[in-house]
Each structure stands twice: as structure tokens, then as C-alpha cells.
Amino acid sequence: MAELYNGQVMEKSVIYRILDANLDRAREGLRIIEEWCRFGLNNPDLTQECKRLRQELAQWHTAEIRAARNTPDDPGTQLTHEREEYRGTIHQLLQANLCRVEEALRVLEEYGKLEDRQMGRVCKQMRYRVYTLESQLMAYSRHQQLLEAQLYLVTSPMPELLEVAEAALQGGLKLIQYRDKNTEDGERLVLAQKLRQLCDRYGALFLINDRVDLALAVDADGVHLGQQDLPIAVAREILGPQKIIGRSTTNPEEMKRAIAEGADYVGVGPVFATPTKPNKAAAGHEYVRYAAQHCPIPWFAIGGIDVNNFNEVLESGANRIAVVRAIMEAEQPTLVTQYFLSQLIRMETMKAIQKPQAVRG
Numbered sequence: 001m002a003e004l005y006n007g008q009v010m011e012k013s014v015i016y017r018i019l020d021a022n023l024d025r026a027r028e029g030l031r032i033i034e035e036w037c038r039f040g041l042n043n044p045d046l047t048q049e050c051k052r053l054r055q056e057l058a059q060w061h062t063a064e065i066r067a068a069r070n071t072p073d074d075p076g077t078q079l080t081h082e083r084e085e086y087r088g089t090i091h092q093l094l095q096a097n098l099c100r101v102e103e104a105l106r107v108l109e110e111y112g113k114l115e116d117r118q119m120g121r122v123c124k125q126m127r128y129r130v131y132t133l134e135s136q137l138m139a140y141s142r143h144q145q146l147l148e149a150q151l152y153l154v155t156s157p158m159p160e161l162l163e164v165a166e167a168a169l170q171g172g173l174k175l176i177q178y179r180d181k182n183t184e185d186g187e188r189l190v191l192a193q194k195l196r197q198l199c200d201r202y203g204a205l206f207l208i209n210d211r212v213d214l215a216l217a218v219d220a221d222g223v224h225l226g227q228q229d230l231p232i233a234v235a236r237e238i239l240g241p242q243k244i245i246g247r248s249t250t251n252p253e254e255m256k257r258a259i260a261e262g263a264d265y266v267g268v269g270p271v272f273a274t275p276t277k278p279n280k281a282a283a284g285h286e287y288v289r290y291a292a293q294h295c296p297i298p299w300f301a302i303g304g305i306d307v308n309n310f311n312e313v314l315e316s317g318a319n320r321i322a323v324v325r326a327i328m329e330a331e332q333p334t335l336v337t338q339y340f341l342s343q344l345i346r347m348e349t350m351k352a353i354q355k356p357q358a359v360r361g
């Protein structure tokens with residue numbers, strides 16, 4: 001075919017083929033992201049932004065550019081990467097497609113400029129809009145996941161840490177905090193990285209106790225901070241708006257302050273005295289009942305909760321719990337996790353059934 005063209009026409013047809021392929025690539029990627037924003041997250045703003053970007057790209061996909069398509073001669077259609085054939089989680093699927101859209105827009109910007117400077121400018125702007133979309137989408141997904149998580153495993157240091165965490169993940173756990181006070185930093189970093197990977201594999205959120213630096217180093221989903229740890233504002237400044245910040249609270253004043261300071265969730269406890277936190281007096285069921293009545297953000301009852309007393313905690317109004325020993329020291333962590341989750345779901349269903357329905361006028 002090449003000899004049919006003089007140099008200039010040949011070059012134009014190549015550029016048009018590149019533009020055609022990347023306009024398709026960017027729009028397809030956006031469509032995949034849009035479907036999740038629409039059906040997975042029910043988020044009209046994010047859905048609308050994906051749709052707007054797709055439509056704006058469509059305006060650049062002229063008949064002339066489409067006419068340059070030559071799929072049978074395109075060697076790229078046969079190329080695939082193993083990772084394209086496997087997406088473990090929605091998070092991975094979204095990341096891969098955001099990356100695909102951003103790359104395609106960069107190509108459109110560079111090659112588009114050769115044809116029309118305005119196309120280069122527009123595609124550059126769009127690429128920045130996709131970066132914004134990415135941060136908003138990831139932050140929103142993370143917070144949705146937090147809202148959905150009812151069981152929170154706070155780990156304790158032990159040689160089988162990773163095995164126990166994985167067993168709990170196999171039972172359906174979706175939220176883990178790495179809590180380790182005495183191990184050396186180098187080892188902590190390695191363990192935190194391994195837990196991060198494990199959580200990614202099971203589509204679970206991963207938070208770090210106390211240490212904002214470690215959370216950043218392993219790209220954790222956030223941190224948990226107690227009353228003696230860094231102020232929330234400082235952690236927020238370091239981690240940015242997308243990450244989750246949790247705060248321990250023992251009474252209504254601490255809860256109100258944590259909310260005013262921008263905590264994404266609070267720990268409510270200790271419900272019972274516990275050897276895991278020996279110097280903290282029990283706040284008891286009264287504080288759990290207070291949280292059930294007044295806490296507007298996700299909250300996790302914590303402290304001394306196990307399979308024997310767990311129903312009492314639910315009866316006081318908790319619908320999320322955090323545990324250390326009940327899972328870390330369980331003989332069968334998968335089964336205990338499944339038991340907690342099934343009871344939490346059952347309780348939620350009962351509450352939904354019992355909730356008085358709005359009276360129709």
C-alpha cells in the first residue's frame with residue numbers, strides 16, 4: 001500500500017490511524033469506568049463527567065479519521081498482555097482503564113497537535129480532567145467500601161500474621177488495620193507491604209495504625225489515630241483528602257471533636273476491658289448506645305468483643321465491630337469471620353424489616 005502514496009499523504013493516513021485507534025481506546029475506557037460509576041456506585045456526578053468526556057471525544061472522531069482505519073493490517077490487534085486477561089478486583093479494573101484513557105489522551109494530544117493545535121490543547125485539558133476523575137472516583141470507592149465494611153480486623157504481631165489475615169479475608173473480611181507497636185521499622189515495612197498486597201488481592205481496605213509515614217510508604221488506604229497520636233488535620237495534610245482517617249473515641253466529647261476535625265470513622269470503646277489495651281478503662285454499653293443514637297459517620301465498636309459477647313454489642317446498637325484477639329487468636333479465623341459477618345448482616349436485615357415504613361398519604 002505504501003507506494004500508492006506520496007510521502008505527505010502516507011504520513012497523514014498514519015496519523016489518522018493513530019488518532020482513530022486512540023479515540024476508540026479512550027472512549028471505550030471511559031465507557032467501562034462510566035458503567036461502574038453508574039451501576040456500581042450510583043454516582044450521577046461521576047457518571048456525567050465520564051459521559052461528557054466521551055461525547056467531547058466523539059466530536060473529534062471525524063469521518064475522515066474513521067476512514068483511515070485498517071484493522072486487518074493492524075499488528076496491534078493480536079498483541080495482548082497476560083494482565084489484560086485477568087482483573088482480580090473492580091479496583092484493578094478501574095485502575096487499568098483509567099491508565100488506558102490517560103495514555104490514549106496523551107497520544108491524542110501529541111499526534112493531534114500535528115493535525116490541529118486545538119485538538120492537542122483539548123486533549124491535554126481532558127487528560128487533566130481524567131486525573132481529577134481518578135482521584136474523585138478512588139476516594140468515593142474507598143469511602144463506599146468503608147461504609148459497607150461491618151467487620152474490622154485489627155492485627156496483632158505474631159509469626160502467622162499473614163496466614164491469619166488471609167484466612168479472615170477468605171471468610172469475607174473487607175477491612176484490615178496493621179497494628180504493631182514493637183517490631184523494627186524495616187520489618188514493619190515488609191509486613192505492611194505484604195498485607196497491602198493481600199488486601200488488594202481480596203479487594204479489602206488496608207489501614208495502618210498510628211503511622212502516617214508507613215501508610216504513605218505502602219500506599220495504604222488510610223490510618224487509624226488515637227487521642228495521643230497525630231492530630232487529624234496534620235495527617236490529612238500529609239495524606240490528602242482521598243485517604244481514610246479513623247480516630248479512637250471513648251466518650252461523646254471525643255466523638256464530636258473527631259467528627260468536627262474530619263475523621264472518616266471512629267472507634268467506639270473499649271466496650272469491655274481488654275488485655276490488648278490493658279490501661280484503658282471500659283467505656284461500656286452506654287457509650288455504644290450513645291453512638292448508635294448520635295454518630296453520623298461510620299463507627300466501630302471495639303474492645304473485648306468476641307463470639308460470646310458479640311450479640312450484646314449488637315443489641316446495644318452496633319452494626320460494625322472491630323476485633324483483635326477474636327480473630328487473631330481463633331483456631332479457625334475463616335469460620336469466626338464468617339460467623340461475625342453473617343450475624344452482622346442478619347441484624348442489619350432485621351433492623352431494615354422493623355424500620356417503620358413511610359406512611360403513604
Ligand SMILES: Cc1ncc(COP(=O)(O)OP(=O)(O)O)c(N)n1
Pocket residue numbers: 152154177179209210224225226227228229246247248249266267268277300302322
Ligand atoms: C478501630 C480502632 N479503634 C481504636 C483503636 C485504638 O487506637 P489508639 O487509641 O491509638 O491505641 P493503639 O491502637 O494505638 O494502641 C484502634 N487501633 N483501632
Ligand SMILES: Cc1nc(C(=O)O)sc1CCOP(=O)(O)O
Pocket residue numbers: 154248249267268269270271274275276277280302303304305322323324325326
Ligand atoms: C486497639 C484497641 N483500641 C481500643 C479502644 O477502645 O480504643 S480497644 C483495643 C483492643 C481491642 O482488642 P481485642 O479485640 O483483642 O479486645
Ligand SMILES: [Mg+2]
Pocket residue numbers: 209210224225226229
Ligand atoms: Mg494509636
